[in-house]
Amino acid sequence: xxxMPWNWTCLLSHLLxxxxxxxxxxxxxxxxxxxxxxxxxFRGEPAEGFNHLVVDERTGHIYLGAVNRIxxxxxxxxxxxxxxxxxxxxxxxxYPPRIVQTCNEPLTTTNNVNKMLLIDYKENRxxxxxxxxxGICKLLRLEDLFKLGEPFHKKxxxxxxxxxxxxxxxxxxxxxxxxxxxxIATAVDGKPEYFPTISSRKLTKNSEADGMFAYVFHDEFVAxxxxxxxxxxxxxxxxxIYYVYGFSSGNFVYFLTLQPEMxxxxxxxxKEQVYTSKLVRLCKEDTAFNSYxxxxxxxxxxxxxxxxLQAAYLSKAGAVxxxxxxxxxxxxxxxxxxxxxxxxxxxxxxxSALCIFILKQINDRIKExxxxxxxxxxxxxxxxxxxxxxxxxxxxxxxxxxxxxxDMNAPLGVSEMVRGIPVFTEDRDxxxxxxxxxxxxxxxxxVGTKSGKLKKVKKKKKKKKNSH
Numbered sequence: 462x463x464x465m466p467w468n469w470t471c472l473l474s475h476l477l478x479x480x481x482x483x484x485x486x487x488x489x490x491x492x493x494x495x496x497x498x499x500x501x502x503f504r505g506e507p508a509e510g511f512n513h514l515v516v517d518e519r520t521g522h523i524y525l526g527a528v529n530r531i532x533x534x535x536x537x538x539x540x541x542x543x544x545x546x547x548x549x550x551x552x553x554x555x556y557p558p559r560i561v562q563t564c565n566e567p568l569t570t571t572n573n574v575n576k577m578l579l580i581d582y583k584e585n586r587x588x589x590x591x592x593x594x595x596g597i598c599k600l601l602r603l604e605d606l607f608k609l610g611e612p613f614h615k616k617x618x619x620x621x622x623x624x625x626x627x628x629x630x631x632x633x634x635x636x637x638x639x640x641x642x643x644x645i646a647t648a649v650d651g652k653p654e655y656f657p658t659i660s661s662r663k664l665t666k667n668s669e670a671d672g673m674f675a676y677v678f679h680d681e682f683v684a685x686x687x688x689x690x691x692x693x694x695x696x697x698x699x700x701x702i703y704y705v706y707g708f709s710s711g712n713f714v715y716f717l718t719l720q721p722e723m724x725x726x727x728x729x730x731x732k733e734q735v736y737t738s739k740l741v742r743l744c745k746e747d748t749a750f751n752s753y754x755x756x757x758x759x760x761x762x763x764x765x766x767x768x769x770l771q772a773a774y775l776s777k778a779g780a781v782x783x784x785x786x787x788x789x790x791x792x793x794x795x796x797x798x799x800x801x802x803x804x805x806x807x808x809x810x811x812x813s814a815l816c817i818f819i820l821k822q823i824n825d826r827i828k829e830x831x832x833x834x835x836x837x838x839x840x841x842x843x844x845x846x847x848x849x850x851x852x853x854x855x856x857x858x859x860x861x862x863x864x865x866x867x868d869m870n871a872p873l874g875v876s877e878m879v880r881g882i883p884v885f886t887e888d889r890d891x892x893x894x895x896x897x898x899x900x901x902x903x904x905x906x907x908v909g910t911k912s913g914k915l916k917k918v919k920k921k922k923k924k925k926k927n928s929h
Contacts, residue, residue, distance in 0.1 A: 501537050501538045502538065503525075503534060503538040503540075505525075505527055505530070505532070506530075508528070509527045509528050509529065509530060510527065510528045510574075510626070511525060511526070511527050512526045512527060512528065512574060512575040512576070512578075512626035512627075513525070513526035513575055513576075513577065513578035513626065514526070514578070515578050515579065515580050515587075517580060517603065519582075521535075521536035522534065522535065522536065522541070522603075523535075523536065523538070524578060524580070524587055524603075526575030526577075526578040526589060526626075527575060528547070528572050528573065528574055528575070529545060529546055529547040529548055529572055529573050530543055530544065530545055530546060531543065531544040531546060531575070531578075531587070531589050531601065531606060533603075533605075533606055542605055542606050543606070544589075544599075544601055544606035544608070546573045546575070546589065546591055546593075546599065547571070547572055547573025547591065547593055548570050548571055548572045548573060549570070549571060549573065549593055550568040550569070550570060550571070551568060551569070551571040551593050551594060552564060552566040552567060552568050552569065552571075553595075553622055553624065554566045555568075555594075555595075556595055556619070556622070556655060557595070557616070557619070558593075558594035558595050558597070558613070558619070559594075560594055560613055561613065561614055571592075571593060572592075573591040573592055573593040574591060574592040574624055574625070574626050575589060575590070575591055575626060576590050576591060576592055576596065576620075576621065576623070576625070576626055576627075576628055576629040577589070577590040577598070577620075577629040577630070577631050578590075579631050579633060579643075580603070581600075581633060581641070581664065582635075583635055583641060584666060584668070585602065585603045585604070586600050586601060586602055586603060586609055586668060587600070587601040587602075587603055587606070588600060588631070588643075589601060590620055590629060590631075592622075592623070592624045592625075594613060594619070595619035595620075595621070595622045595655070596619050596620035596621040596622055596623075596629070596647075596656075597611065597612070597613045597618055597619060597620070598611070598612070598618070598620065598674070599611045600668040600673075609668035609669070610667075610668030610669040610670075610673065612669075612673045612674055615674075615675075616655075617662065617674050617675050617676060618673075618674055619655065619656070620645055620647060620656065620674075621647040621648065621649065621650075621656050622650060622652060622655065622656065623647065623648050623649070623650045625648070627705075628647055628648040628650075628703075628704075629645065629646070629647040629648075629704070630645075630646045630647070630704040630705075630706065630707040630716060631643055631644065631645050631646075631707065632644040632707045632708060632709050632714050632716075633664065634661075634709060634714065634745050640663055640664060640665050640666060641664040642661050642662065642663065642664060642677055642745070643661070643662045643663075643664045643674070644659070644660070644661050644662075644707070644714045644716075644743070645659070645660050645661075645662055646658065646659045646702075646704040646707060646716045646718075646741075647659075647704065648701045648702060648703055648704070649689060649701060649702075650701065651694070651699070651701070653688050653689040653690070653691065653694075654688075654691075656688075657686035657687055657688045658687055658688065658689050658701075658702050659686065659687050659702075659716070659741070659743075659750075659753075660676060660684075660685055660686035660687070661676070661677045661685040661686075661743075661748070662674045662675065662676060662677065662685075663675045663676075663677055677748050678748035678749065683749045684749075685748050685749070685750060686750065687750055687753060687846070687872065689701075689702070689845065689846075690846065693845050693846070696723065696844075697721050697722070697723060697734065697845075699721065700720075700721055700845060701720075701721070702718050702719075702720050702845075703718060703719040703720070704716050704717070704718050705717045705718060705719060705738075705770050705771070705772065705773060706772065706773035706774070708775045709745065710775065710793050710820060711863075712744055712745055712746070712863050712865075713742050713743065713744055713745065713824075714742070714743050714744075714745055715740060715741065715742050715743075716740070716741040717738070717739075717740055717741075717758075717770055717773045717795075717797070718738070718739050718740075718741055718755075718770075719736050719737070719738055719739075719769065719770055720736065720737055720738075720739055720845065721734050721735070721736055721737075722734070722735060722736075722737050722844060722845070723735075733804075735803040735804055736768075736769055736803055736804070737757050737768070737803065738757065738758050738759060738768060738769065738770035738799065739755045739756060739757050739758065740755065740756050740758050740823060740879075741753070741754070741755045742754050742755070742756075742824075742827060744863075744865035744866070746865065747865050747866065749868065750871075750872065751865070751866030751867055751868055751871040751872075752864075752865040752866035752871070753866070753871060753872035753873070754827050754830070754831070754872065754873045754874070754875065755843070755872075755873075755874050755875065756823060756826060756827060756830075756874075756875035756878075756879055757875065757876075757877075757878040757879070758770070758797070758818065758823075758878065758879050758880075758881065759799065759878050759879075759880060759881070760797070760799050760814050760816035760880060760881040760882075760883050761880060761883070762814055762883035762886055765801060765812065765814075765886075766801070766802065766803070767799035767800065767801055767802075767812075767813065767814040767816070767883070767886075768799060768801075768802060768803040769799055769800040769801070769802060769803060769809050770797060770798070770799055771798040771799060771800055771809065771813065771891070771892065771893050771894075772797070772798045772892075772893060772894045772895045773795055773796065773797045773798070773895065774795075774796045774797075774895050774896050774897050774906075775793055775794070775795055775796075775820075776793075776794055776796060776897035776898055776899065776904065776906075777790065777791055777792065777793065777794065777899050777904070778790050778791070778792045778793075778794050778899075778904060779899035779902050779903055779904040780902035781902050781903050781904065782794075782903070782904040786817075786819060786882075788819055788821070790899075790902070792819065792820070792821060793819075793820040793821070794817055794818065794819060794820065794897075794904070795817065795818040795820060795823075795881075796815065796816075796817055796895050796896075796897040796906050797815070797816050797817070797818060797881055797895070798813055798814070798815055798816075798892045798893065798894070798895050798908060799813060799814050799816060799881075800812065800813045800891055800892075801813065801814075809891060810891070811887075811888065811889055811890065811891040811911070812886070812887070812888050812891070813886065813887050813891045813892040814883050814885070814886045814887075814892075815883070815884050815885040815886075815892060815895065815906060815908055815918060816881030816882060816883050816884065817881055817882045817884060818879065818881045818882070822879070823879050824862065826875060826877075826879050827875060828860060828861075828862060828864070830873065830875045831860050831864060831870075831873065832860050833853075834853035834870045834873060835853070835854075835855065835856050835858060835860060835870060836853075836855055837852070837853055837854060837855030838853060839852075839853050839876075840852050840853060841853065841870065841871075841872070841873055841874060842873070842874035842875070842876050843872055843873065843874035844874075846872055853870050854869050854870055856869065856870075884906075884918065885908075885918050887910065887916075890910040890911055890912050890914060891910060891911040892908045892909070892910055892911075892916075893909055893910060893911055894908065894909035895907070895908045895909075903919060904919075905917060905918070905919050906918045906919070
């Protein structure tokens with residue numbers, strides 16, 4: 462995708478800001494005084510950290526996942542009810558956890574960090590997964606946070622032992638007459654034998670059912686999951702897949718990731734470790750994960766490469782932006798934030814960019830790759846999963862937009878990067894989060910920064926030329 466000469470403007474919003482300080486985006490002369498606006502705030506316990514937030518789109522109630530606690534807040538941030546999730550005696554080396562069998566490791570009082578918070582609208586419950594006991598989940602009634610279930614006695618109930626709030630992403634796929642599915646994607650922290658990096662689970666109607674979180678399909682040879690092979694760690698000892706965002710659209714589920722890989726710099730014979738941002742796609746109905754495809758994504762502006770994904774959000778184009786992009790107003794767009802370069806994950810550079818991807822263009826690129834592979838061209842090109850280069854196999858079949866793979870040429874990687882459209886860059890205060898929506902046919906994006914500022918980015922109207 463080529464960068465387009467759009468006229469975008471960035472406005473510093475006053476929402477949720479403390480001590481903004483100066484900014485190069487502000488006018489040099491102080492603006493005229495304006496009436497102060499007061500905003501409602503909520504503060505938890507001093508020792509608590511807030512990890513995740515979801516809003517019930519039907520009621521406006523806010524559910525907040527914190528360390529050792531789940532909050533239900535009103536739309537004006539008043540506490541309606543709380544549910545305590547920790548701390549408790551635990552040790553991350555206890556597998557299975559001590560609540561299942563005796564653990565010989567020393568136990569210490571351990572905080573429960575909220576790692577995933579999802580609203581299951583169909584069953585009116587909240588899915589809250591934490592860091593205690595290898596990542597078990599609670600199912601809480603939305604109305605009063607009463608515990609409906611807490612499955613913990615099977616290995617499928619342990620989602621991830623990683624003690625980080627952003628290490629797990631979940632996407633619910635809902636059906637009218639069947640039990641829903643829950644796609645889970647997680648970092649594994651060097652424990653691939655315990656945790657698949659991506660899987661689809663049963664989301665049973667009964668919160669206490671024995672099959673809750675069981676794999677959608679599992680037999681001796683095939684299961685609804687992908688595990689990182691142990692051979693991968695011989696190439697990259699600290700390999701993991703870090704999931705930044707997840708969503709569903711059409712017949713597919715998508716996850717946006719950061720992955721380490723070894724590359725040879727231009728003119729060098731030695732390899733170095735970098736991080737590559739990739740989009741992962743799976744068919745919703747694929748129980749064997751033969752449809753798994755991943756494609757590298759990134760952004761470039763003014764000769765600067767932005768390759769480290771920080772955040773993403775799915776939104777619609779809206780009528781005004783759709784005309785510029787040449788798409789339909791209801792088409793899906795991915796608003797993404799990248800930081801500069803590829804070499805730092807934990808300490809990203811402050812230079813960052815807001816970029817837009819047209820989801821259909823990514824899907825078209827995936828379809829082209831599938832078609833070429835089924836013509837026998839190239840290799841599967843998925844180094845972390847297939848340590849050896851495995852050639853694509855030829856097969857006579859039609860691959861359309863909804864092709865969901867076979868037990869050949871899978872999983873598959875796309876080698877050529879799909880480039881997003883850069884719309885705004887920030888050189889000093891790194892952008893770290895993004896949300897977008899359509900308002901009066903205009904597509905608006907709000908980005909949060911490292912220093913706590915909130916910025917609104919919108920497309921400027923073109924000025925009409927005067928006629929003489």
